[in-house]
Amino acid sequence: MSALVLAGCGLALAAALAGIAALGDLFDAAPPFLALFGLASVAYAVAVAWVRRRPAVGPRGVAGIVLAAVVFRVILLPTPPSLSTDVYRYLWDGRLAVAGVSPYRYPPNAPELAGLRDDVVYPRLNHGDWRTVYPPGAQLLFAGMARLAPESLGAFKRLIVAFDLLTLGLVLMWLRALGRPPAWVLVYAWHPLVAVELAGSGHLDAVALAATVAALWAAAAGREGAAGALLGAGGLVKLYPLLLLPAVWQRRPGRVLAAAAGVLAAGYALYAGEGAAVLGSLARYVAEEEFNPGLRGALDWTLGRLGPGGLLASRLLPLAGLAALALALGVFGRVVPAWQRAAWLVSAYLLATPNLFPWYALWLVPLLAVAPAWPWLYLTCAVALPYVIFVQPVWAVPAWVTAVEFVPLGLGLAVAAWSRTPAAGWRAMRVVP
Secondary structure (H helix, E strand, O other): OHHHHHHHHHHHHHHHHHHHHHHOOHHHHHHHHHHHHHHHHHHHHHHHHHHHHOOOOHHHHHHHHHHHHHHHHHHHOOOOOOOOOHHHHHHHHHHHHHOOOOOOOOOOOOHHHHHHOOOOOHHHOOOOOOOOOOOHHHHHHHHHHHHHOOOOHHHHHHHHHHHHHHHHHHHHHHHHHHOOOHHHHHHHHOOHHHHHHHHHOOOOHHHHHHHHHHHHHHHHOOOHHHHHHHHHHHHOOOOHHHHHHHHHOOOOHHHHHHHHHHHHHHHHHOOHHHHHHHHOOHHHHHHHOOEOOOHHHHHHHHHHHHOHHHHHHHHHHHHHHHHHHHHHHHHHOOOOOHHHHHHHHHHHHHHHOOEOOHHHHHHHHHHHHHOOOHHHHHHHHHOOHHHHHHHOOOOOOOHHHHHHHHHHHHHHHHHHHHHOOOOOOHHHHHOOO
């Protein structure tokens, strides 16, 4: 019976993803894309509910889950990215490196780069007046791919899927180390957002996910130095893994911080000649970019009535709360397992960030494989809804989309707190099956 249920869910997921692949340019087909993504999310939810209640699927069942996950990715791998143009920025930065130009020095529209522009990559770049925001580790990856497979979008997407599948394997080993059912790897392996954003759009977050899961696996084994070094490596690709440093130290915080700092210092030393310019347009991104904010949006609605001071407070308060949580968990939370502290930090980050692009929620998915929590699983699927902006007359997430994303999350967490049902919300992250 278990095999039949999972096979049915897998077939439904594959059909929905094949439908998405057949749509072509998803920018021009946002409504059918969201409908198909919704169907994929329903099939995924049924599969998660099944393995959560009946995790004893056996080694063949786990192998079937992994094989199906590979099929899902293969379906979307040949499709051109149309939900995001980030991968074209990766190709552009790699092109600059091969030409001997620092990507931190000039924005794409600078006159000095006129000779490097083309009709394929350059027109698809967003923020053409911004210098790159990607750290040195990402730049090494971009440069390496530019030399191995020049201008190859397909090759870069295959690299991203390779890291994605590495993460899948790491999740499986991490689950075994924690004594969790191996079948729970399905939570990551079959998540439609993972397939769409990594195999479909080719987001660099696949590398950060692999580093994060490897660090948490190392922490579970008591290897705090390795955990810190892995988070440092992740921070050289995307900065956000550094938030989890307080989650992985147990007895030797100094060792964790020293390992992370050493890796970061080695990476940034490669661009020491750039000075402060090595941050690119990161400060501008923090100051100007805002998309689909959670708690920040609610605070804007209330505190924004107080004028500029209120708007500033609405931006700073969630980030201050996130910093306070990280500090508290680092100082007082060492009796809590590393994976649980990480889950709290990532969940808080998704609420506090002023930018919740759909692929940002990928960071939470591996953690939910350890302890599936329905309100957060819901958010990781609903976070695709903001793609409705492609059919909006203005580039803004409608209020109803924000409500559909966050109101059920809030209600689910409230019910969990009220009923004290461990499997319902954050408390689920404390349950050992």
